[in-house]
Structure formats: C-alpha cells, structure tokens
Amino acid sequence: MEYTDHIMLVGPDAKRFALKLGFEERNLLTDRARQAWLGWRSRLNPADNWLDVEGEHRVDWTTGTVHMSAMDARGDIASITSTSGLSYKIPGRVGDSPIVGVGQYCDNNTGAAGSTGRGEANMKMCGAFFIVEQMRMGASPEEACLRALQRVVETTEDRLLDANGRPKFNIEFYALHKSGEFGGARMYGLQEGEPMLAVADSDGARLEPIAWLYRRDQRPY
Numbered sequence: 001m002e003y004t005d006h007i008m009l010v011g012p013d014a015k016r017f018a019l020k021l022g023f024e025e026r027n028l029l030t031d032r033a034r035q036a037w038l039g040w041r042s043r044l045n046p047a048d049n050w051l052d053v054e055g056e057h058r059v060d061w062t063t064g065t066v067h068m069s070a071m072d073a074r075g076d077i078a079s080i081t082s083t084s085g086l087s088y089k090i091p092g093r094v095g096d097s098p099i100v101g102v103g104q105y106c107d108n109n110t111g112a113a114g115s116t117g118r119g120e121a122n123m124k125m126c127g128a129f130f131i132v133e134q135m136r137m138g139a140s141p142e143e144a145c146l147r148a149l150q151r152v153v154e155t156t157e158d159r160l161l162d163a164n165g166r167p168k169f170n171i172e173f174y175a176l177h178k179s180g181e182f183g184g185a186r187m188y189g190l191q192e193g194e195p196m197l198a199v200a201d202s203d204g205a206r207l208e209p210i211a212w213l214y215r216r217d218q219r220p221y
Helices: 011-020 031-042 119-123 127-136 141-155
Strands: 066-071 077-082 104-107 111-117 171-177 182-188 195-201 204-209 211-214
Touching: 066 104, 066 111, 066 171, 077 104, 077 111, 104 127, 111 119, 111 127, 111 141, 119 141, 127 141, 127 171, 141 171, 141 182, 141 211, 182 195
Parallel strands: 182 211
Antiparallel strands: 066 077, 104 111, 111 171, 171 182, 195 204
16 A cells, blocks of 8 residues: 555465565465374365374364554554464455455544454454444444444354354454544453453553453353
C-alpha cells in the first residue's frame, strides 16, 4: 500500500513483488515440524502404503492467532491480526487473518476490531467490519463483540451446531473504540471474571476479563 495502488497481492506474484523489494527468501520449516508432519502423514490411513512411524513423532495441532489493536498519543488507531496458520489444513486454504474486514478492520474515525478462533465462521459474516460498524452506531466494544458472536451462530451451518443450536467451536472477538474504550467476547466463556484480554495503557499492562455468549459447561466439543 506504500508502493502500489493495490491493497492485497497473493500467490506467486506476491512473492516476486516481495523479492523485488529486497525481502529475503527463507525456508521456515524446522526439523521438529518436519518430523511431526511425517508422523501425522504416516498415520492418516492404516490401509495405505505409508508405514506408521514409531518413535518421537509428536503430532501437534496448532493455531496461534494473535490480534492487536492500538492507539497512539495522537488518537490514531491501528490493528493487525497475525497467525501461524491452522495446522494440517488443505493446501491453498486462506483463513480470515489476512482478509481486511474479517480477521481485522480499522477505521480511524470509529475504532478497530479483530478475532481469533475459527476463521471460516468469521469469514461468513465479516466479523471485524461488523463490530466496527456496530460501534459506529453506538454500541460499546463489548456489546459489538457479543452481537458479532450472535451473528456467527445465525450463519453457522447445521453440521457445526449441536442439538441445542450452539456452535461446536470457539471464536473470540476484540475491539477498541476511538474513545479508548476496549472490550472483547468469546463464544464459550471460562470461569466468571477469568482474565483473557491483554491490555496496556496509562494504568499499566494487565489482563482483563472477557465476555462470553455461552457458559463453558455448555460447550459441545
């Protein structure tokens, strides 16, 4: 966005563009990750031609998404959602993190929002944009996040709902208003008042409680 009139570049041409700007190409695959993948692949199908590999092949299931919204001393807002990616996904899968308006959205006149958790559920309702628009219409950050969770429930396909109509997954939303007010909410809550939201402001760095739509003991997964 600093060098072109475009917002997003993808695929092989995005790589070529980055290399032209001087970014260094690196192999980020560690031997530990390679060994874990070999173990995962060997156990996919007991009837295939891959022998089940014994030994220290720990198969980790990772997510690793982080959202951050920030405001500087002048009142300007920025936001980002970074992820290490869902492990063992189908090649070519695009999650919500890089999609503006879904994994994160920032409007310097209103506020910013982002999410972690099931990206596919977020992509179906443009969660970050939805939250910022709710704040624009007067909702608090927490209220906006709870409304986004309700929209997730409404747009979730039947195969991912339990017998009571609750999603079989978790998703979290976070929001920062232009006034400095912040808040968040998740589909299934932890213990009442348990801190989950990391905050750093004039009162120092700390963890704050996060709202939730359903109690933890109602979780169907």
